[in-house]
Amino acid sequence: MRLxxxxxxxxxxxxxxxxxxxxxxxxxxxxxxxxxxIFCQLPPxxxxxxxxxxxxxxxxxxxxxxxxxxxxxxxxxxxxxxKLCLDTGVDDLDELLMGLGGGxxxxxxxxxxxxxxxxxxxxxxxxxxxxxxxxxLLWIDTTGNFLVDQVAALLARHSxxxxxxxxxxxxxxxxxxxxxxxxxxxxxxxxSCVVIDSITPLLGPxxxxxxxxxxxxxxxFMRHLRxxxxxxNASVLVINNSTSNGNNQLNPNAVFPTTRKPALGPSFPFLTxxxxxxxxxxxxxxxxxxxxxxxxxxxxxxxxxWCAFQSQNGFPIPxxxxxxxxx
Numbered sequence: 001m002r003l004x005x006x007x008x009x010x011x012x013x014x015x016x017x018x019x020x021x022x023x024x025x026x027x028x029x030x031x032x033x034x035x036x037x038i039f040c041q042l043p044p045x046x047x048x049x050x051x052x053x054x055x056x057x058x059x060x061x062x063x064x065x066x067x068x069x070x071x072x073x074x075x076x077x078x079x080x081x082x083k084l085c086l087d088t089g090v091d092d093l094d095e096l097l098m099g100l101g102g103g104x105x106x107x108x109x110x111x112x113x114x115x116x117x118x119x120x121x122x123x124x125x126x127x128x129x130x131x132x133x134x135x136x137l138l139w140i141d142t143t144g145n146f147l148v149d150q151v152a153a154l155l156a157r158h159s160x161x162x163x164x165x166x167x168x169x170x171x172x173x174x175x176x177x178x179x180x181x182x183x184x185x186x187x188x189x190x191x192s193c194v195v196i197d198s199i200t201p202l203l204g205p206x207x208x209x210x211x212x213x214x215x216x217x218x219x220x221f222m223r224h225l226r227x228x229x230x231x232x233n234a235s236v237l238v239i240n241n242s243t244s245n246g247n248n249q250l251n252p253n254a255v256f257p258t259t260r261k262p263a264l265g266p267s268f269p270f271l272t273x274x275x276x277x278x279x280x281x282x283x284x285x286x287x288x289x290x291x292x293x294x295x296x297x298x299x300x301x302x303x304x305x306w307c308a309f310q311s312q313n314g315f316p317i318p319x320x321x322x323x324x325x326x327x
Contacts, residue, residue: 001026001063008059017046026063029056086235087127088120090316092307096293099301100274103192103233106225108269110240110262111278116291117239118145119314120278121195124237126155128193129169133162135192138171140184142201146172154314178202178221185224190232194225198239200263207265218264222271238272240264253277253296255306274298281308288312290319 001007002025003015021041023029029038039052047055086097086107100107109117129135139146155166162169171191173184181202185194196202203221206214229236243263245251251261254277262268262275269275275297281290294306308319 003029003059007062008055010055010058011047014042014047014052014055017042026059029059030063086124087131088123088309088316089127090309090318092318093293093309093316096295096305096307097276100276100295100298103235104230105273105300106222106229106236106238106271108238108240108262108272108275109278110242110275112242112260112280115278115280116289116311117278118197119311120293120316121197121237121239122151122154122314123316125170125193125195126151126158126166127160129166130155130158130160130163132160132192133165135162136169136171136188136190137193137195138173138184138188138191140173140175140181140194140196142175142181142196142198144174146197148172150314157315175202178206178217181221182224185228190234191228192232192234194228194234194236196236196238198241200239200241203264203268204241215265215267218268219271222268226271240268253304255294255304256292269297273300283310285310288317 003010003018003023008026018024018029018038020043021038023032023038032038035049035053035056039049042052086094086100088094088097109121111117125137125139129137151170152167155163158166171188173180173187175181175184181196203214203218206217208214225236225238228234241263242260245259245261248259250257250259253261253275256279258279262277274295277294277296279292279294281292283290288310289312290308290310292306292308295301295303297303310317310319
């Protein structure tokens, strides 16, 4: 920038003298020599040396960018992380899930084989990617059952601004042990959602009634998931298998009588924010599967609530007759 600019507020005689000696821009003045060398080239009685140093400081300050504290810069420029809303498009189910998502949460989805755990998680994930073009989702497959062709076909039934790029933003990782799972989690920065299908093969083999090592590994891994959820404002969905409640005792957390419970022991539910239990029911509609969804435990909303819904070709749909949530 030229020294004659009003931005520098330099005395006119000094600007004229500097231009006569070849210093016409701020870059010439700041990078062509020391203050003493430049001052000696000026005509006598142009300006005092102390005043000349003040003018140099003024030019330097006006030419440089203002400094900022790193934390303030991060706060002002950080892009808000897209939040995952547990949105299914089925009114009763959305009302039940309201309050469980929204970021910084770890949610357990459990139930027997065929209850719809993976189906529901896939639907929520694809709906999130389709609706938010900035969302990044990590899917950790621990069983090798993730079918890309099937997911692509399901995605074609969704609509939204992010449909065209949804599959590119769905990051799939195979993990058959905890080390691989940790590597997958470290491979994607700031996901808006993480799905682990399922977490049982990762943690179950290490659990033992005679050693606390497996429990320590489980607690450490779940704490790592919570740290990711909090730092990225993400929702983490962990799919957990089921097991017998022992001695065929009814589960006190269930709305409908059952002797089943989530796997991985009694302490695992306390490492998550909520437990959603799915059950497959007899369907009255041809080609449809009926399900019930129950909130067995939640830190953010009421427990022992439920609703019914149906699925058709891997897609949740409203039930044949409306259901009312309640205990």
